[in-house]
Amino acid sequence: MGYTIGRLAKLTGLTVKTIRFYSDAGVLPEPERTAAGYRLYGDQDRVRLELIRTLREIGVDLATIRSLGDRELRDVLDLHLRAVETQIGSLQRTRAVLKATxxxxxxxxxxDLRRLHTLGRLGAAELGALRDVFIDEVGGDVxxxxxxxxxxxECMLPDLPEEPTAAQLDAWLELVDLLASEDFRDSLRRQSEEYWEERDLATWREANVQLMREALxxxxAGVEPGSPEAGVILQRILSAIGQSREEMLRGFDEHDPRAARLWELVSIIKGTPWPAEPTIAYGWIEAALRAQ
Incomplete structure (x- = not known):
């Protein structure tokens, strides 16, 4: 006993043509057939068709639905949710530029046309690749x-807010150009090579916490960079990070100003106060080094 394709069509509200298409496409498992060759479907096929219709309505492609036999439904829906959120993010960026224009x-x-062109060629995949290439080229083999x-x-290229200002749009585009700059990547890699080769991340984090606390x-407290008190604080900072005054001062002298600009652009996009605490802390340390 089972349902003919016509009966199944009435029960599900789908057309016979649609059910036959799903069967031929492998989305609906091949049903049993009568001696005369007619397809016979069961209750599990009716449930499967309801699921297929729901998934198609929310935009899940046939290839993904076809793979359901090997994957949990939750995983499929999770993947689709991420795809939808990515599309929403892309549409919001385009909407923001169109509205501002x-x-x-x-x-x-x-x-205005440059903004639209840039957004048109930068989908989620391209933005992800931009971050990945930046990390690989600057990080190198250290x-x-x-x-x-x-x-x-994720911090280095935040999403635009839903209603960005012209300044936020320009900051986002400038940040994209900066991350894509081969010259900037090469500069960061060269300048940080020696510093990072001598450290592990856990040690650096611990030292940086102390550095930030001392400087902020x-x-x-209003400690003047040229005061004797500043000299004592500076010595504690140098001991924590394992650098001499000369080494740290050379780092400031060789520092690419575009690195600070990168985080300023991030701050503009996110609408957070600038300068940020790390910038304030390192600014005081540099002033103290030069004043001592």
């Missing part, structure tokens, strides 16, 4: 540096 008086300018950059991956406490 149309909100201005007059015809769109060349800069494990601690590569691991640190990997943990900073000094700033809040």
């Amino acid at each position: 149309l909100d201005r008086d007059g015809d769109p300018a060349e800069e 494990p601690a540096r590569h691991e640190w950059l990997t943990q900073m991956r 406490d000094a700033v809040r």
Whole structure:
């Protein structure tokens, strides 16, 4: 006993043609057949068709549905959710640029078209690849540096807010260009090679916590960089990070200003205060080194 394809069509609300298509496409398992060759479906096929219809309505492709026999439904839905969220993010970026462009008086300018062009060629996959290439090229074969950059991956290119300002749009595009700059990547890799080769990430984190605490406490207490008290604080910082005054000062002298600009752009996009605490801390340390 079973359902003919016509009966199954009435029960599910799907057309005979659609059910036959799903069967031929391998989305619906091949049913039993009568001696005369007619297809006979069971209750499990009716349940499967309801699931197929629901998945198709939310945009899941046939290849993914076909693989359900080997995968948990939860995994399939989770993958689809991530795909939908990615599409939403891309559409929101495009909407933001279009809205900002149309909100201005007059015809769109060349800069407006550049924004649209950039967003059009940068989907989620391209943005992910941009981060990955940046991490691989700057991190190189130095494990601690590569691991640190990997943990900073999501921070270095945040999503635009739903209603970005013109300044946030421009900051986002400038940040994309900066991360894509081969010259910037080469500069960061060269400048940090010696520093990271001598450290592991756990040791660096511990030292950086002390560095931040010492420097920010000094700033809040109003300690002048050239004062004797600053000299004592500076010595504690140098001991914590294992560097001499000369080594640390050379690091400031050779520092690529675009690195600071990167985090300033992130701050603009996220709408957080600038300068951020790390910038304030390192600014005080540099001032103290030069003043001592």
